[in-house]
Amino acid sequence: MNVHDIIRKVRDKEAFTHAEVVSMLEIDPKSREAHLLMGEGARISRELTDNTAEVHGQFALNLAPCPVNCRFCAFAAKYGIFKEPKELTVQESIDYAKGFDNAPENAAVFLMTTANYDFGKFMEISQEVRKMLRPETLMIANVGDMSPEQAVKMKNAGFNGTYHAIRMGEGDKTNAPVKQRLKSIRAFQDAGLVVGTCVEPIGPEHTNDEIAEKILLAASFDPAFSGAMRRITIPGSDLEQYGMISELRLAQIVAITRIATPMSVLGNCTHEPNILGASSGATLFWAEVGANPRDTNEKTEENRGMSVADCSKLFAEADWQVGKRPSIYYNKKHNVLAEA
Numbered sequence: 599m600n601v602h603d604i605i606r607k608v609r610d611k612e613a614f615t616h617a618e619v620v621s622m623l624e625i626d627p628k629s630r631e632a633h634l635l636m637g638e639g640a641r642i643s644r645e646l647t648d649n650t651a652e653v654h655g656q657f658a659l660n661l662a663p664c665p666v667n668c669r670f671c672a673f674a675a676k677y678g679i680f681k682e683p684k685e686l687t688v689q690e691s692i693d694y695a696k697g698f699d700n701a702p703e704n705a706a707v708f709l710m711t712t713a714n715y716d717f718g719k720f721m722e723i724s725q726e727v728r729k730m731l732r733p734e735t736l737m738i739a740n741v742g743d744m745s746p747e748q749a750v751k752m753k754n755a756g757f758n759g760t761y762h763a764i765r766m767g768e769g770d771k772t773n774a775p776v777k778q779r780l781k782s783i784r785a786f787q788d789a790g791l792v793v794g795t796c797v798e799p800i801g802p803e804h805t806n807d808e809i810a811e812k813i814l815l816a817a818s819f820d821p822a823f824s825g826a827m828r829r830i831t832i833p834g835s836d837l838e839q840y841g842m843i844s845e846l847r848l849a850q851i852v853a854i855t856r857i858a859t860p861m862s863v864l865g866n867c868t869h870e871p872n873i874l875g876a877s878s879g880a881t882l883f884w885a886e887v888g889a890n891p892r893d894t895n896e897k898t899e900e901n902r903g904m905s906v907a908d909c910s911k912l913f914a915e916a917d918w919q920v921g922k923r924p925s926i927y928y929n930k931k932h933n934v935l936a937e938a
């Protein structure tokens with residue numbers, strides 16, 4: 599299938615097969631054909647969103663050695679990067695959340711925890727944060743796997759949605775089985791929480807077959823947004839030997855994810871924020887403060903993390919306007935996840 603056939607298929611609103619997604623991923627990112635795909639990814643995103651991108655702000659409630667030991671994560675207990683657990687107080691959490699909420703171009707506030715963070719404390723702090731946010735602000739959770747009962751409690755605590763992904767190498771490079779991740783997504787959606795997702799974290803060792811599988815799996819549960827994120831090397835980690843994919847290759851995958859994902863999914867994220875991604879169909883960046891699984895600095899705002907203003911500026915450089923809250927991606931009714 600050549601690129602023109604792909605573009606024709608997009609215009610006819612036909613679904614792509616696994617083999618077709620693999621064939622797009624096989625194209626050399628430096629080629630003219632890859633850039634045609636990147637242009638098509640951007641065209642779809644700009645049309646679906648009326649050329650309006652979003653910035654969401656994320657902060658972590660804690661910093662701790664995490665027993666799930668995802669090989670790509672700075673919190674993995676086995677790496678010993680962060681030895682002592684540290685937790686934000688209620689006031690520190692409110693301060694971080696309000697920092698995002700006061701930024702006019704911030705479309706949602708994400709509260710992240712490691713997988714072993716106490717659920718009761720999570721509910722307690724989340725409710726305090728919720729009270730201090732503007733009523734229209736969307737509050738999103740980025741947490742570990744949850745039961746249906748916990749998902750309902752999260753909804754009742756004021757969450758509008760969650761971020762949850764079936765990560766690259768899930769169940770092999772992580773201690774979280776794919777089935778469990780899918781069950782959590784179902785639990786969130788059944789509780790009325792809208793789920794955003796991403797194909798992540800992609801490294802050079804991942805095959806086109808695996809990337810294609812994850813692109814189509816993400817599309818199958820009708821998320822608020824999909825997209826693509828590359829793995830950032832954690833020094834001393836098991837995966838350091840593989841290095842990182844380039845921003846150009848990431849931009850190609852961002853575009854392919856957009857092309858192969860149904861039009862009912864408005865958003866298409868990339869991380870970390872970059873202009874190539876924005877000009878290839880990425881419509882969502884994250885600003886980050888506090889602990890960050892891709893950073894060995896306890897305060898990512900002093901290292902890798904970008905502010906809402908930084909993210910907005912990158913989008914403006916790619917001729918996007920940035921939406922003023924609340925997120926239109928999370929403001930959707932989802933379909934039911936196929937049987938996990």
Ligand code: SF4
Nearest residue numbers: 664666667668671713
């Ligand atoms: S990615 Fe999440 S679950 Fe995995 S080790 Fe890091 S904090 Fe734990």
